[in-house]
Amino acid sequence: MNFTHPLSPGKLLMLMLFCLFAFTASAQKKNAAYQYHIRKATGPIVIDGMMDAAWYKADSAANFFMVLPMDTSKATLQTQVRMTYDNNNIYIIATCYTSGSGQYMVESMKRDFAFQKNDNFIFFLDPFDARTDGFSFGANAAGGQWDGTMYEGGKVDLSWDNKWVSVVKNYPDRWVFEAAIPFKSIRYKKGVDVWGINFSRNDLKTTEKSAWAPVPRQFPTASLAYTGSLVWDEPPPEAGTNISLIPYALGGVSKDYQAKTGTTWKKEIGGDAKVGLTSSLNLDLTVNPDFSQVDVDQQVVNLNRYELFFPEKRQFFLENGDLFANFGYSDIRPFFSRRIGLNAPIRFGTRLTGKIDKDWRVGLMDIQTGEADAAAMPAQNYGVLTLQRRVFARSNIGFMFINKDATGAATPGTQYNRNVGMEFNLASSNNLLTGKLLGIKSFTPGLKGHDIVAAGHLQYLSKYWTAYLQDEFVGKNYTAGVGYVPRTGYNKISPLLLRNFFPKAGGILSHGVQLVSNYYFDEHFKRTDNESTLAYLITLRNRSTFTLSAINDYIKLLVPFDPTNTGKPLLPIGTENHWNTVDAQFVSKPQALFTYLAETAYGGYYQNGHKTTVTMQVGYRFQPYVNIAVNSSFNDLRMEQPYGNTSFWLIGPRTDITVSNKLYFTTYIQYNGQIRNINTNIRMQWRYKPASDFFIVYGDNNTPSPFMVKNRQLVVKWTYWCNL
Incomplete structure (x- = not known):
């Protein structure tokens, strides 16, 4: 070849x-000089959001550095962190002082919240001090928990879930986060007495993000390259026998109305097991797993030539x-x-x-x-x-x-x-x-x-x-x-160049020009398609953003393709298409109760056609119990026959109700005009013990006009996390 x-x-x-x-x-x-010395607790720690006597003998980490809006000074809001441990848990308490009157800003008490839309405190643990992977824990100001595994030096996978406890308590001038992280819930190496660590604070009222060990503003505070050091007074204790059994029992009923089959009853049992072979090496086992509690995928209007990723x-x-x-x-x-x-x-x-x-x-x-x-x-x-x-x-x-x-x-x-x-x-x-x-x-x-x-x-x-x-x-x-x-069967070359500017005063925090291209060639290096985008990006000091883009597209079809993806005749192989698009997007400030994203794009399309796309995302929060969001998009395609004029609506309202940080209700309805389907998913989750849940999940699919039920299902599931 x-x-x-x-x-x-x-x-x-x-x-x-x-x-x-x-x-x-x-x-x-880089931040090796920032050291926090953790010592064994001198007395019992009760997770209640208040300072027990043992906390006053622990060292304090304070004097955080500002990361956003700019990384050139100390943080204006004070944050004070203490840590200690015993034979079973790592303990942490963070006092987050606030500024002025007014309520904190959170979406809800739901687990694994969006970082940018919540007042929060999060910390990052790197037990091997390798600056590549680790664990993250924290909470927002209403007590919604955050936990995830870290990878690629600063990314956090919030899908990971483990057993730990925390409490958030609110005071007039501050809110306090206190947590206990079992040694069995994290992976670390016996005898390693210096870990990487950093503490992060996000406050929407002042639009300030800060960190204990300084982090340049272009990186997330999760960047493990900039952690300080957690120095143990003695090597952390061994986690001991680390075996977790997670059985489940499930009952459900479903019916496929399109296939005109009878009602199907479902009864299943199964489960997972986690075996800690060492304190840093884990064996997962599963028998007859069921994934009924998994969130439904967010639908999109598919105008792509290739498979979508979920x-x-x-x-x-x-x-x-x-x-x-x-x-x-x-x-x-x-x-x-x-x-x-x-x-x-x-x-x-x-x-x-x-x-x-x-x-x-x-x-x-x-x-x-x-x-x-x-x-x-x-x-x-x-x-x-x-x-x-x-x-x-x-x-x-x-x-x-x-x-x-x-x-x-x-x-x-x-x-x-x-x-x-x-x-x-x-x-x-x-x-x-x-x-x-x-x-x-x-x-x-x-x-x-x-x-x-x-x-x-x-x-x-x-x-x-x-x-x-x-x-x-x-x-x-x-x-x-x-x-x-x-x-x-392709070669691809993708360059990107971005230049940022930072005004010293005024309402604009930063602005910049970005040029990005994706050029595709076949195996003989003959061009098949390319997309180039010239964009101007503005970030205001209140964290709202505006982006204006000009896009140039060229596509030579390598396989037959219906540009509406609705079953209409296919354009033949070799068809060449070239068009330009203008796109404008505005994202509102995250610290408002009412938030929104508005985007519109107008340009060419296949067969000398035109495409207009309008996207809206709006949200409103009744803090801290209800968060309502509606995602919608409208695509209008105007082409020559046999395609003619085609329009698609996609509307997806979602409501999250959090009675507490242990009881959640989620309702998700999606109307997709391209595939003529209305999908409804309603889920109740009760976390009756740490990492142990009871679910009720209802889902159905319907044809919008005339309204006809395609299928329905109801599932009840119980899981229990047991540490041996």
């Missing part, structure tokens, strides 16, 4: 290595999920767990994930599914092995092997699919330079040659400049049987 890149992976590697050596010369941890939400796949899910790129995912159990039931599964030591992470997964007659699909076995080795300051080398095998009767030529790949992830010690170099090969019966992936990118991110360049090649025979790779 011969192909030429103007920026080949080999050249990218040389560039990355050059920059790597230039930046890793200063591999010293994220994984199932608990079994989430702990250390980045080891599997983040190998590759957003549109080159050799492993995508939602492929498993999509059309067939999962019978059982095992996952071994975690850290071997400071430098090595491992992930091993094996899952067996049953047969699915309706999908003409035999039983399948899925095996995945992934290894990650930290190198230099914060970079790593990753390896992944994926095997999909039919374990029942299979159609000839589809018995297996295998992928093997390696990637190098670059992250400089100060996080200014990041990058990736990726190579993958697939093995599929009957397909040989043109079955590799070679890709890479490099990014420089400072306060004033962002420069990004990505290069991808995906062979036409590359196959990811358990992955998400919507497009094959």
